[in-house]
Amino acid sequence: xxxxxxxxxxxxxxxxxxxxxxxxxxxxxxxxxxxxxxxxxxxxxxxxxxxxxxxxxxxxxxxxxxxxxxxxxxxxxxxxxxxxxxxxxxxxxxxxxxxxxxxxxxxxxxxxxxxxxxxxxxxxxxxxxxxxxxxxxxxxxxxxxxxxxxxxxxxxxxxxxxxxxxxxxxxxxxxxxxxxxxxxxxxxxxxxxxxxxxxxxxxxxxxxxxxxxxxxxxxxxxxxxxxxxxxxxxxxxxxxxxxxxxxxxxxxxxxxxxxxxxxxxxxxxxxxxxxxxxxxxxxxxxxxxxxxxxxxxxxxxxxxxxxxxxxxxxxxxxxxxxxxxxxxxxxxxxxxxxxxxxxxxxxxxxxxxxxxxxxxxxxxxxxxxxxxxxxxxxxxxxxxxxxxxxxxxxxxxxxxxxxxxxxxxxxxxxxxxxxxxxxxxxxxxxxxxxxxxxxxxxxxxxxxxxxxxxxxxxxxxxxxxxxxxxxxxxxxxxxxxxxxxxxxxxxxxxxxxxxxxxxxxxxxxxxxxxxxxxxxxxxxxxxxxxxxxxxxxxxxxxxxxxxxxxxxxxxxxxxxxxxxxxxxxxxxxxxxxxxxxxxxxxxxxxxxxxxxxxxxxxxxxxxxxxxxxxxxxxxxxxxxxxxxxxxxxxxxxxxxxxxxxxxxxxxxxxxxxxxxxxxxxxxxxxxxxxx
Amino acid sequence: xxxxxxxxxxxxxxxxxxxxxxxxxxxxxxxxxxxxxxxxxxxxxxxxxxxxxxxxxxxxxxxxxxxxxxxxxxxxxxxxxxxxxxxxxxxxxxxxxxxxxxxxx
Numbered sequence: 001x002x003x004x005x006x007x008x009x010x011x012x013x014x015x016x017x018x019x020x021x022x023x024x025x026x027x028x029x030x031x032x033x034x035x036x037x038x039x040x041x042x043x044x045x046x047x048x049x050x051x052x053x054x055x056x057x058x059x060x061x062x063x064x065x066x067x068x069x070x071x072x073x074x075x076x077x078x079x080x081x082x083x084x085x086x087x088x089x090x091x092x093x094x095x096x097x098x099x100x101x102x103x104x105x106x107x108x109x110x111x112x113x114x115x116x117x118x119x120x121x122x123x124x125x126x127x128x129x130x131x132x133x134x135x136x137x138x139x140x141x142x143x144x145x146x147x148x149x150x151x152x153x154x155x156x157x158x159x160x161x162x163x164x165x166x167x168x169x170x171x172x173x174x175x176x177x178x179x180x181x182x183x184x185x186x187x188x189x190x191x192x193x194x195x196x197x198x199x200x201x202x203x204x205x206x207x208x209x210x211x212x213x214x215x216x217x218x219x220x221x222x223x224x225x226x227x228x229x230x231x232x233x234x235x236x237x238x239x240x241x242x243x244x245x246x247x248x249x250x251x252x253x254x255x256x257x258x259x260x261x262x263x264x265x266x267x268x269x270x271x272x273x274x275x276x277x278x279x280x281x282x283x284x285x286x287x288x289x290x291x292x293x294x295x296x297x298x299x300x301x302x303x304x305x306x307x308x309x310x311x312x313x314x315x316x317x318x319x320x321x322x323x324x325x326x327x328x329x330x331x332x333x334x335x336x337x338x339x340x341x342x343x344x345x346x347x348x349x350x351x352x353x354x355x356x357x358x359x360x361x362x363x364x365x366x367x368x369x370x371x372x373x374x375x376x377x378x379x380x381x382x383x384x385x386x387x388x389x390x391x392x393x394x395x396x397x398x399x400x401x402x403x404x405x406x407x408x409x410x411x412x413x414x415x416x417x418x419x420x421x422x423x424x425x426x427x428x429x430x431x432x433x434x435x436x437x438x439x440x441x442x443x444x445x446x447x448x449x450x451x452x453x454x455x456x457x458x459x460x461x462x463x464x465x466x467x468x469x470x471x472x473x474x475x476x477x478x479x480x481x482x483x484x485x486x487x488x489x490x491x492x493x494x495x496x497x498x499x500x501x502x503x504x505x506x507x508x509x510x511x512x513x514x515x516x517x518x519x520x521x522x523x524x525x526x527x528x529x530x531x532x533x534x535x536x537x538x539x540x541x542x543x544x545x546x547x548x549x550x551x552x553x554x555x556x557x558x559x560x561x562x563x564x565x566x567x568x569x570x571x572x573x574x575x576x577x578x579x580x581x582x583x584x585x586x587x588x589x590x591x592x593x594x595x596x597x598x599x600x601x602x603x604x605x606x607x608x609x610x611x612x613x614x615x616x617x618x619x620x621x622x623x624x625x626x627x628x629x630x631x632x633x634x635x636x637x638x639x640x641x642x643x644x645x646x647x648x649x650x651x652x653x654x655x656x657x658x659x660x661x662x663x664x665x666x667x668x669x670x671x672x673x674x675x
Numbered sequence: 676x677x678x679x680x681x682x683x684x685x686x687x688x689x690x691x692x693x694x695x696x697x698x699x700x701x702x703x704x705x706x707x708x709x710x711x712x713x714x715x716x717x718x719x720x721x722x723x724x725x726x727x728x729x730x731x732x733x734x735x736x737x738x739x740x741x742x743x744x745x746x747x748x749x750x751x752x753x754x755x756x757x758x759x760x761x762x763x764x765x766x767x768x769x770x771x772x773x774x775x776x777x778x779x780x
Contacts, residue, residue: 015734065734070727097760100736130760215726246726250733251740254759276762277746284747284755381764385752394753487728488753488766491735 007048007057008167011080011113014092015104016063017374017493019120021045022502023092023148024060026156034509037062037076041415041423041634051160059086067107068211069218072420081111082202087167089113090159095125095132096494098265099257105141106178106253110207114166114173117145118159124494128274129267136264142175178256179210183248187238188213194235198226212239214246276374276494283375284492289382296375297401300366304359304405305436311358320351340534341527349526349623352575353519356408356624360514363402363409364507370398372498376416381492390470391477392429393422393488400426400469403433407621410435411628412514419486425476427632428642431621432469432649434462437576438617444580448597449609457610465617468653472645518627522574525623529574533567533582540585545570559615559651560608560658569615575622607661611654618650708765708773709754711745717775718742724772732773736761742778 012027014020025032028047037044045060061080062073069075081089089108093101098119108115119134138145144162166173182188191209199205211219212235220239224232282288324343331339370376376398384394392400399413410430417423434442442461446454532545540546549567556566564586572579580596587599604612620626620643630639705720719741722729729738736759737743746762747755753764765773 066730068730068734070730097736100734100759100761103734103736128760214730247722247729247739250729250738253733254736254738254741280746280755280762286749286752377764381753381755384764384766487724487731487769488764489728489731489735489769490764492755492762492764 007055008088008164009084009086010049010056010058010163010167011077011084011086011089012058012060012092013077013089013104013108014063015065015094015101017491018063018092018094018101020063020092021060021506022499023090023118023120023156023159024058025502025505027160028058032509034513036634037072040072040076041632042072042076049156049160051157051164054164056160056164058090059084064104066103067111068214069216071418075218078111081108081113085202086113087170088163089115090118090163091115092118092120095119095122096128096130098125098130098132099254099261102141102257102261103253106256109175109177110179110210112202112204114170115143115175116159116162116166117141117143119145119147121494122147124496128276128494131266131268133264137261140176140260140264143173176256176260178253182210182252184213184242184245187242187245190238191235194231195223195227198223198228198231200226210249213242214249215239215243274494279495280378280492283378284381286382289378293379293382293397296370296379297398300363300370300402301405303366304363304402304409308359308362309436311362312355315358316351316355320347320354323347324351337534341530344534345527345530346523348530349523349574350519352526352622352624353515353522356518357511357515359406360409360412361507361511363405364510365503367402367409367413368503368506369498371416372496372502374493374495377490377492380416380490384488390473391481392426392473393417393419396422396426400430400433403430403435404439405436407431407433407435407625408514408518408628411625411632412510414632418490421481421486424633424638425473425481427629428476428638428645429469429473431625431629431642431646432465432472432618434465434617435576435621438621441576441580441616442613445600445609445613448600449604449606449613457613461613461617464614464653464657468618468649472649514628514631517631518624521627521630522623525626526574529571529578533571540567540582541589546586555651558658559654560605560611560662561615561654562608565608565612569612569619572616573620573623573626575624576616579616605665607658607665610661611658614657615650615654618646618653620646705774705776708743708745708756708770708775709748709767711748711775711777713745713748715777716742716744716779717777719773720776721774722772723774724769728769728772732763735763737763737773743775 012020012024024045024047027049029049031049032045032047035044035046036042042062047058047060049056049058059080061077064071064073064077067074067078069078080086091105091108093105105115105117117137119132119137122132125132134145134147144166146158146162148156148159188206188209191212192205195205195208199208208219208223212223223235227235283292324347327343327347328339331342376395379398380394382394383397387394387397395417396414399410399416402413403410407430410433411427414423414426414430417426439462442458446458450457529545532548533540533543535544537543545567546563548570549563552566553563556562561569564583567586568579568582571582583600584596587603588594588596626639626643629642630636633639633642708717711717719737719739722732722739732738737756741758743756743758745754745756751767753766754770755762755764757763
């Protein structure tokens with residue numbers, strides 16, 4: 001009882017798609033803290049639970065199939081166990097794919113922590129014709145096994161009780177040791193003998209030796225720091241002579257599992273077509289699957305914008321606008337810049353943040369449901385061969401498609417992509433998808449500029465965006481992202497009915513995380529752009545922003561853009577609607593009574609208009625997208641590079657479009673107007 | 676070469692329907708997984724894709740000696756197999772590196 005104050009540390013481990021986060025929510029309830037693992041873009045979720053008067057600190061480790069060092073998820077999990085020394089590990093296994101789920105157990109048992117096995121999805125296993133007997137499994141494995149139907153609001157108490165019991169009496173933990181039967185024991189012994197005395201805490205020489213034999217890249221690098229050069233070379237020599245050992249070790253683990261599990265599991269009615277097989281006939285079909293995917297995307301899209309956008313407008317009308325009006329009035333006695341700063345700068349930014357909430361919330365509900373059912377994995381499967389062409393993984397289709405609504409969920413949705421490079425590439429390319437805000441600007445400006453030709457021009461510009469996305473994707477994959485591509489190997493999980501609690505949880509977590517991370521960035525950017533447009537003169541025309549615009553004018557001339565258009569583009573960084581507002585101020589000033597439409601039609605030639613619209617469509621979409629990019633890459637450098645990429649591509653495309661349009665115009669006029 | 680020879684001295688069974696390890700070096704019996712049509716069943720004989728691929732596959736249940744069933748294999752795009760109650764999608768390049776021997780169902 002001397003450590004009564006220190007909570008028992010529990011690590012929650014499991015392969016992907018085994019219902020681990022549902023178990024985590026069940027165990028920790030509302031007391032959760034979400035952060036990132038140090039230096040990683042992977043979420044670290046931690047929560048408190050109480051059992052028999054003792055508090056338990058539960059860490060939800062990232063889902064991982066095994067414990068090699070190939071992915072950050074795998075490294076995080078094993079480093080946590082080795083360095084933070086949890087008192088007990090709770091391993092969640094999917095009863096419907098028991099043997100595979102236990103592969104992780106064979107790896108965990110080689111690490112210094114007692115393990116409680118939670119058998120999840122027993123009902124699903126039964127519907128697939130597999131019956132698992134927890135008591136028999138417990139006897140066979142030599143460790144506690146707790147059955148659980150996590151989708152039902154059953155109590156998590158037995159899991160906590162068992163974890164606590166094992167944490168208090170670790171000596172009771174005496175499971176079967178799969179590694180005792182691993183082949184190549186003699187070789188492991190040789191390596192271990194050479195490592196002895198050199199391996200620092202918290203590593204154990206036997207474990208390191210076995211992992212080296214499995215070809216563990218991270219440890220292979222580490223040992224060179226630990227060992228004298230000659231010993232390191234000897235070990236490398238041994239490893240070179242046993243390159244195929246990893247395959248034997250993996251096989252022997254499954255042999256161990258099959259042998260142990262056999263008595264605890266029975267399969268009935270094999271040959272009967274399961275629900276998943278029936279649904280997969282449609283969902284993974286190259287034609288029907290894609291059709292289903294489009295229907296699915298349309299549904300997410302429809303709900304997000306059918307429910308989210310009206311809610312957004314309503315929020316804007318009832319909360320944000322009155323608040324701004326009230327602030328202007330309340331601050332009218334002070335200096336005019338103060339009212340402007342608060343109402344336009346701060347509240348303008350905060351308004352964007354607040355009005356994003358409904359759109360994001362609805363989007364995350366829809367997305368959470370699709371992911372929990374297993375449909376997102378099918379979407380990735382059927383789209384893989386198409387997305388591959390532009391250098392993206394199949395998983396990137398759904399987030400990118402949703403980018404047509406809003407780029408923020410597109411960037412945030414990229415986290416379903418497991419492969420880090422594919423995820424980063426998707427985040428960088430997502431802003432090229434024309435979002436609804438830009439489509440609105442397009443819909444407003446094209447009739448002014450092009451009259452009856454507005455529709456073909458607008459369609460052409462959207463097509464241009466898609467072409468630019470594809471070309472940039474291919475170009476980046478061939479240059480910056482060149483080289484090693486992670487193998488395309490993906491599990492298609494069993495179909496499941498999503499649990500409402502988990503979806504609500506997911507939505508609230510994701511929306512709050514965005515508000516917290518993005519809120520500051522959006523408000524700061526809004527204030528910055530407001531200040532640049534206000535100071536020093538108190539009006540946009542003589543502001544710093546205007547000066548920047550005038551200074552950039554020579555650069556703009558290549559794209560046919562005058563300084564006012566450049567300023568509008570810069571103002572549009574906060575939100576695309578601002579671009580139109582800025583044009584309104586700059587083009588109508590001094591001409592009283594004239595509308596923006598009149599002035600634009602009079603002063604802007606078609607090539608100029610095309611160039612401006614191209615730049616608007618391809619440039620940084622809005623402050624919120626920038627904030628989302630920052631959150632998802634967890635790096636200012638990548639966010640900056642993403643912004644520079646958008647800037648360069650937008651400028652280049654605008655210049656090409658302008659020059660071509662100019663040339664064409666000249667030819668057409670030359671042909672038509674010539675006397 | 677060395678690990679094949681060593682393999683012969685190991686205890687344990689390498690799947691049913693295949694008795695002699697000595698037959699392993701004569702490769703023609705094993706074909707690539709990409710060649711198998713949907714509905715066929717096979718036993719994995721070798722993984723040639725390097726350590727990272729093998730390690731990923733092992734975590735999902737696919738190792739040398741495991742039995743699999745091809746659920747989907749069209750001429751283009753990834754293929755779908757079932758192994759140890761798990762449905763795994765594999766790129767064609769990855770599947771080409773998995774050598775299997777057809778086994779009667």
